[in-house]
Amino acid sequence: MNILLLGYGKMGKIIGEIAESRGHSIAGKINIENKSDLDLLDPSQIDVAIEFSQPEAAFENISWAINHGVPIVVGTTGWLDKKKEVEALTLEKEGSFFYASNFSVGVNIFFKVNELLSKLMNETKGYEVSIEEIHHTAKKDAPSGTAITLAEGIIKNLSEKDSWNLAGETNSQENSVEITSKRIDPAPGTHIIRYKSEIDDIEISHTAHSRQGFALGAVLVAEWIPSKKGVLSMDDFLSF
Numbered sequence: 001m002n003i004l005l006l007g008y009g010k011m012g013k014i015i016g017e018i019a020e021s022r023g024h025s026i027a028g029k030i031n032i033e034n035k036s037d038l039d040l041l042d043p044s045q046i047d048v049a050i051e052f053s054q055p056e057a058a059f060e061n062i063s064w065a066i067n068h069g070v071p072i073v074v075g076t077t078g079w080l081d082k083k084k085e086v087e088a089l090t091l092e093k094e095g096s097f098f099y100a101s102n103f104s105v106g107v108n109i110f111f112k113v114n115e116l117l118s119k120l121m122n123e124t125k126g127y128e129v130s131i132e133e134i135h136h137t138a139k140k141d142a143p144s145g146t147a148i149t150l151a152e153g154i155i156k157n158l159s160e161k162d163s164w165n166l167a168g169e170t171n172s173q174e175n176s177v178e179i180t181s182k183r184i185d186p187a188p189g190t191h192i193i194r195y196k197s198e199i200d201d202i203e204i205s206h207t208a209h210s211r212q213g214f215a216l217g218a219v220l221v222a223e224w225i226p227s228k229k230g231v232l233s234m235d236d237f238l239s240f
């Protein structure tokens with residue numbers, strides 16, 4: 001396949017290496033400095049775009065791909081206020097748009113464990129839930145996209161919670177899941193869910209040892225997406 005990399009930073013570089021090692025070609029490597037090169041590309045020669053850039057850039061890149069009929073796999077976090085707009089554009093243009101806050105298989109298993117635990121905790125009184133995420137200091141958004149997905153999984157199942165907030169924010173309320181974001185180098189991504197009570201604590205965590213799992217997941221989805229249409233997610237891709 002011919003793969004366009006929208007964003008060629010830490011993630012884009014690893015994704016490019018994995019894609020080439022699996023026999024794919026790189027149609028272009030777009031960064032902030034050369035983003036006008038997008039206009040020089042022939043979209044009909046691109047099988048799929050993989051977007052790992054930064055929060056302010058994602059919407060424009062995604063719109064470019066959908067408007068040019070290029071299926072797009074998006075890993076950038078921190079732009080979700082525009083997701084509904086992207087979904088509407090995807091349906092209007094009959095395009096293919098895939099977003100995941102986290103492409104690693106391990107984290108997607110962790111998402112399921114989080115949902116199961118929150119269902120069990122909904123039947124149990126006396127525990128207060130919270131989320132902690134730890135990432136490298138170059139990360140631009142907080143909380144992480146993964147922490148938001150975890151909070152959404154809890155809110156879906158725990159009847160006493162209907163929102164989330166960042167620790168220290170003034171909108172903190174009893175019905176809100178508190179998320180603490182820590183920035184410590186070189187952490188590629190750690191997420192911890194805690195249920196605390198006077199009697200005991202229950203804790204589950206996922207720790208990425210490198211960016212390899214995120215990058216491989218994005219390439220595997222890119223190989224899968226060209227024959228698919230619509231607004232897609234890890235639930236469509238994974239069989240569990």
Ligand SMILES: NC(=O)C1=CN([C@@H]2O[C@H](COP(=O)(O)OP(=O)(O)OC[C@H]3O[C@@H](n4cnc5c(N)ncnc54)[C@H](O)[C@@H]3O)[C@@H](O)[C@H]2O)C=CC1
Nearest residue numbers: 007008009010011031032053057075076077101102103214
């Ligand atoms: N969903 C997932 O599994 C994962 C998501 N991420 C997310 O991916 C994004 C990128 O992460 P990193 O590679 O670590 O960041 P990075 O800062 O190393 O790279 C971002 C790159 O985007 C480029 N960029 C800026 N504006 C652009 C534009 N208009 N068009 C194209 N490229 C542009 C920058 O030049 C930079 O090279 C972040 O939002 C991060 O949270 C990171 C790891 C896993």
Ligand SMILES: O=C(O)C1=N[C@H](C(=O)O)C[C@H](O)C1
Nearest residue numbers: 077101139144145146188189
């Ligand atoms: O910025 C990162 O590095 C990561 N971002 C994603 C997120 O915001 O959840 C995924 C992963 O944790 C690494």
